[in-house]
Amino acid sequence: MPDDAKTTNRLHWEAQEKELAALMDKAMQPGGQKAVERLAKQGKKPVRELIGQLIDPATDFFELGVIAGFGMNYPEVEDVPCGGLVFGLGKIHGNWTLILANDSRIKAGTYFPITLKKHMRAQAIAERCGLNCVYISDSGGAFLPMQAEIFPDDQQFGSIFYNMARMSAKGLKQITLSTGGNTAGGAYIVFMACEAVMIDKLAYSFLGGPPLVKAATGEVISAEDLGGAKVHTGISGGADHFCKSQDEAVGKVRELLSMEKPRRPLIHREDPQAPKLPPESIYENLPVNIYQGIRIREILPALADGGIFLEYKKEYARGRGDNIVCGKMRIGGIPVGVIASNGAGIIFTQSARKATEWIIRCSHEKIPLLFLQNSPGYMVGSASEHEGIGKYGADMVRAVACAQVPRIQVAIGPDHGAANYGMCGRAYRPHFLFHTMRSRTSVMSGLSAASVLLTIEEKKREAAGKPMQEPEKQAFREKMAEKYGGEAHPFYCGARLYNDRVLKFDEIRKWLVMALEVSLLEPIGEPSFGNLRF
Ligand code: COA
Numbered sequence: 001m002p003d004d005a006k007t008t009n010r011l012h013w014e015a016q017e018k019e020l021a022a023l024m025d026k027a028m029q030p031g032g033q034k035a036v037e038r039l040a041k042q043g044k045k046p047v048r049e050l051i052g053q054l055i056d057p058a059t060d061f062f063e064l065g066v067i068a069g070f071g072m073n074y075p076e077v078e079d080v081p082c083g084g085l086v087f088g089l090g091k092i093h094g095n096w097t098l099i100l101a102n103d104s105r106i107k108a109g110t111y112f113p114i115t116l117k118k119h120m121r122a123q124a125i126a127e128r129c130g131l132n133c134v135y136i137s138d139s140g141g142a143f144l145p146m147q148a149e150i151f152p153d154d155q156q157f158g159s160i161f162y163n164m165a166r167m168s169a170k171g172l173k174q175i176t177l178s179t180g181g182n183t184a185g186g187a188y189i190v191f192m193a194c195e196a197v198m199i200d201k202l203a204y205s206f207l208g209g210p211p212l213v214k215a216a217t218g219e220v221i222s223a224e225d226l227g228g229a230k231v232h233t234g235i236s237g238g239a240d241h242f243c244k245s246q247d248e249a250v251g252k253v254r255e256l257l258s259m260e261k262p263r264r265p266l267i268h269r270e271d272p273q274a275p276k277l278p279p280e281s282i283y284e285n286l287p288v289n290i291y292q293g294i295r296i297r298e299i300l301p302a303l304a305d306g307g308i309f310l311e312y313k314k315e316y317a318r319g320r321g322d323n324i325v326c327g328k329m330r331i332g333g334i335p336v337g338v339i340a341s342n343g344a345g346i347i348f349t350q351s352a353r354k355a356t357e358w359i360i361r362c363s364h365e366k367i368p369l370l371f372l373q374n375s376p377g378y379m380v381g382s383a384s385e386h387e388g389i390g391k392y393g394a395d396m397v398r399a400v401a402c403a404q405v406p407r408i409q410v411a412i413g414p415d416h417g418a419a420n421y422g423m424c425g426r427a428y429r430p431h432f433l434f435h436t437m438r439s440r441t442s443v444m445s446g447l448s449a450a451s452v453l454l455t456i457e458e459k460k461r462e463a464a465g466k467p468m469q470e471p472e473k474q475a476f477r478e479k480m481a482e483k484y485g486g487e488a489h490p491f492y493c494g495a496r497l498y499n500d501r502v503l504k505f506d507e508i509r510k511w512l513v514m515a516l517e518v519s520l521l522e523p524i525g526e527p528s529f530g531n532l533r534f
Contacts, residue, residue, distance in 0.1 A: 001295075006284035013283045016437035017504045023491060024066050027082040035105040043202055044179060045246055047086050047101040050136060053250045054099065055090035061099070062514050063088035064501050065121065067494040069114045075145055081106055083497075084115040087122040089131070089518055092257045096518050098126040101136035104180050109139035111157065113149050117497050120155050123163040128431065130522045132173040132260065133164075134253055137189045138180025157185050164192045173260070177253050178203035178239070179246055181223075190232070195256055196239040197249045198229035205232060205239070265334065265520035267367070272333040272513075276307020279506035286438055286505070290413055291445070293343040294374055296325050299412075300340065303509050304329035309338070312361075313354050321350035323375075326358035328367070332513035334520070337362030337405075339423065341374035347419055348379045352392040355422070356532075359399040363527040368406035368516055371430070373423040374413030376445060395532055396422040402529045406431045406519030410508060411439035411499075415488075416448075426498055431519040434511060435490040435499040446484030450477040 001009075028048065031038075036046055051061050064087060069080035084106040090099055100122050102109030111119070126133050142150050142157060151157050168174045176193035182205040190196045190205040198205070206213075206227030213219050213226065225231065232239035241256075243249040277298075285298045301307035311327040325342045328335060339355050347355075362369055378384075378393045400407070400422060407430040409423060420441065424430045435441070443449070454468075454476055461468050468476075486492060490502045503511055 001285060001298075005287075009286055009288055010280065010283040012288045013286060013437060013505060020437060020490075020502055020504065023070070027066050027068075027070070030081040030103065030105045039105065043245070044104070044138075046105075047103050047136060047138075050179070050246060050250055051086065051088075051090065051099055051101060053247070054134065054136075054253060055092060055097075056094065059091050061088050061090040062511065064125075065118050065494075065497055066501060067491060068118050068497050069112070070491070070495040072112070072114055072495065074112055077107070077112070080112050080114055083118040084109060084112060085118050085122075087118060089125075089514065092132075092134075092254060093260065095257070095260055095263055096129075096131055096521065097257065098122060098131045098133045099136070100133065102139040102180070104138040107140070107143060109180065110141060110143040111139065111150055112143045112146060114495075114497070115143075116150055116156055116160075119160055120163075121497055121500070123160070123167070125431075125518075126172065127163065127167050127170075128522070129518050130170075130172060130263070131518070132257060133167065133175070134257075135174070135176045135189055135193070137176055137178050137182050137186070139186045139189075140181055141184045141186035151185075161188045161192045164189075168192075168194050173257065175253055175256055177249050178205060178229075179249065180204075181209075182206075183209050187227070191238050195241065196232075197241040197243055197252050197256075198232055198239045199246060199249050200229045200242065200244050202246070203229050263521050265517045266523055267334055267520050270305075270330060270333040273305040273330075275302050275304055275509065277302040279509070282505040282508070286412060290438055290440055291344070291376065293345070294341070294413060296340045296342040296372065296374070299372075300325075300329065300338070303331060303512070305331060305333065312358055316354055317348075317350035320348040321354050323348055324351040324355045326354060331370075331509060331516060334513070334516045335367045336370045336516065337365075337367050338370050338372065340370075340372035341413065341423070345375035345413060345419070346377065346379050347375055347393065347396075347422060349384065349387045349389050349392045352378065352389065352396045352422065356392070356396045356399045359396070359403050360527070360529060360532075363399075363403045363405050363529075366405060366524045368408065368519060369403060369424070370512065371407065371409040371424040373409055373411040373415050373419070373425075373439070375416070375419035375423055376414040377417040377419045378422070393418055393422060397428075398532060399529060400424050400428050402527075404525045404527055406516070406524070408432045408434075408512065408515050408519065410434045410436065410503070410512070411441065412436050413438050413440070414445065415439055415441040416444050432500050432515040433498075434501055434503045434508070435493055436503055436505060436508070437490060439490050439493075439499075440485070440488035441490075441493050441498060442484050442488035444484075446481035446488075447477070449484050450480035453480060
């Protein structure tokens with residue numbers, strides 16, 4: 001790529017990532033300094049400070065779902081910054097642990113539909129990867145105006161406690177650090193824990209708060225006397241450890257997890273090596289135009305240890321098998337099987353067959369899979385159909401669905417249609433799914449959708465005797481392109497948790513190391529691919 005184009009690309013993606021950083025800041029500072037001061041008056045720190053104290057010194061907290069909740073347009077509330085809940089992965093005494101914390105600055109930490117979705121996602125990661133969980137709870141429970149959308153169904157409020165019960169039965173510690181109100185349903189986060197820590201005069205837990213008790217029974221009682229830390233650690237037995245401050249409580253949680261069995265990734269890992277190319281090369285090599293082809297072989301050396309990539313079937317069906325590049329590399333010393341879009345990323349029969357073979361091979365070898373997605377879809381047209389793109393594309397989808405090894409997707413470009421399935425989109429339950437500022441996830445591109453819908457609209461209008469004029473058609477195309485562009489954008493997807501995080505290009509490697517380590521804590525089972533027929 002010429003130097004001019006490289007500079008243009010780099011400047012563009014850096015500017016895009018500044019927008020990402022601004023949105024993340026907004027998510028992390030709800031209510032600004034005023035809200036921090038209000039917390040301080042209550043004797044509380046912002047939750048990320050508490051999490052920083054909880055994890056091992058000088059380690060990172062890998063926060064997921066940071067931009068969840070923007071533009072939700074709920075009754076009374078347009079944005080729920082960060083979905084009202086912080087969650088991520090950090091190490092406690094060297095063990096990866098899932099940490100989840102209500103942010104009481106956002107409507108008293110109450111649960112909106114997006115908060116529940118986030119809570120469920122966090123617990124799903126913990127259960128699948130066998131992680132202990134710490135819940136820093138400070139929540140007014142259900143966001144009452146929306147009870148119908150958060151209370152009755154599976155994956156709604158009750159599932160929080162169902163998941164806690166089942167995870168603790170599997171031996172995964174469920175520790176609650178209660179640092180605020182836990183009313184009604186929310187009280188179960190204290191009572192369902194394996195061990196719960198409560199803070200004097202800060203933490204409360206009751207099935208009905210003082211106003212409800214008065215209305216129901218006439219009893220007049222303070223929150224402290226009804227369900228404070230002294231009541232539950234000294235009288236009811238509903239909580240286990242009494243602390244006087246947040247600092248003491250965080251120390252107690254660390255202590256409770258200090259005797260856990262050390263757990264390390266179950267894979268043949270070597271000493272990590274730096275990649276051959278610097279991260280800036282990724283910025284330079286990804287074209288500004290999302291639909292312009294990419295050269296993935298120039299990007300992989302910025303991710304792979306030592307830049308070493310062992311390509312599989314490199315010579316096979318050049319031009320048609322080459323739109324997906326497969327091979328092995330190590331990231332942070334961990335071996336991974338790579339399935340990466342190349343060029344324009346359109347998946348031809350040959351590339352689908354190659355990818356299917358590779359997925360099955362890696363599954364037999366029990367090495368995790370990394371999908372680098374930059375594909376607008378499978379090839380259409382009679383030549384492709386007759387060659388069996390439907391069948392071989394379906395084989396690829398089946399292999400992705402059945403592969404029992406950890407799977408991670410990073411989208412670095414178009415992510416449309418069935419290529420979303422074949423490259424392990426959300427519905428295929430990758431262990432982690434990351435977007436970047438170049439990803440666009442939608443059923444098809446805005447322009448394709450516009451032409452399909454325009455054809456239908458034109459037919460209707462002709463039948464009605466009012467054919468569409470060119471300016472009208474153009475306006476229609478532009479409107480569709482804008483709508484699809486907006487909905488496919490990583491911010492839109494991140495707000496709805498269609499991704500786990502939007503990554504900057506220069507942090508992809510670091511996040512992959514974390515994701516691989518965490519995904520490999522549980523043993524990998526035996527491969528089984530069901531109804532594959534070549
Ligand atoms: N549903 C909807 N909104 C709620 C809410 C709930 N369950 N609980 C609190 N809020 C809102 C408040 O209306 C307030 O909104 P505003 O900022 O727009 O004025 C905001 O959250 C902060 O609440 P506030 O009471 O000022 O915070 P606090 O820190 O003084 O007290 C609680 C926190 C949780 C102790 C207290 O809000 C409370 O008791 N809430 C009701 C809890 C309850 O009964 N829940 C039942 C759920 S099953």
